[in-house]
């Protein structure tokens with residue numbers, strides 16, 4: 204019995220628990236955000252593709268990576284808009300609906316993998332001029348979009 208189209212089956216969940224580290228699992232499946240400035244790939248500038256750690260889908264290219272100063276790797280776009288889904292995220296607002304009514308800009312946009320539904324991060328509208336977008340992706344060793352292969356040709 205599935206409550207939404209992207210929920211994973213019990214078997215898939217057990218497989219993910221075995222395959223992913225506890226932190227990877229919590230980030231991708233429960234949308235926790237890792238602490239800023241902790242990812243080993245934060246300052247990595249080699250050419251390559253950043254893939255979904257759950258299903259392997261190629262999401263970001265190093266060509267769109269830039270230094271935003273936010274403490275997490277940032278990209279100004281995805282390889283293809285079909286690769287991700289955008290969802291309104293009000294989890295940080297909690298039950299403070301008055302705050303939401305007064306400041307609609309507090310609503311964040313969550314980015315998830317279109318193929319498997321894994322949480323990837325958030326997107327903001329304060330990116331560089333080329334796209335105006337800032338995809339902020341939690342990324343510490345072996346968490347979201349951790350798979351990184353220098354051998355692959357970049358787009």
Ligand SMILES: [Zn+2]
Pocket residue numbers: 255256257258259260316317318319320321
């Ligand atoms: Zn995925």
